[in-house]
Amino acid sequence: MTETPAPMDSGEVRINALEPWPDTVDWRPVSHDLIWVELVRLAILLVIMLGAMVAGWVLVDHWIFGVGLGLVLLFGVWRAIVIGRAVRAWGYAERERDLLVRHGLLVRRLSIVPYARMQFVDVTAGPLERSFDLATVQLHTAAAASDAKVPGLRPAEASRLRDRLTALGADRAEGL
Structure with a gap:
């Protein structure tokens, strides 16, 4: 049972800590082309795993490799379904003092990174991401556990x- 946000005396809305996707935030989604990037990565992994299973089955001729082949195929179908939902779960929101990044299906994760805590921001794009015109923004803080990344952004949006994060981080750090 989810708790409805109740107004506080100051007019603010109380948010349930167990509900990691606050409705009071304007979430921006990542590109749905990230689904294709992840599906290609999955296909590469499946080809390697299926090749190993087939080679083992041919060389050893034991039924266990047939079972392994079936399990790998089952895993591939399950993972392909989950990828679409997982990519749609990614989102980010820029607020006045911090950046929020959300992701996860079973275990939902909400990272809140204050601009003043950011040390540097990376934009990366591997060959597969570049072929789909995507990039990833990675935020680094002093504590590695509080780093956050936003994958699946168009290069112009990533830049x-x-x-913006670099400018806000510099402004906030000057005030410390």
């Missing part, structure tokens, strides 16, 4: 976000 805009990097520049």
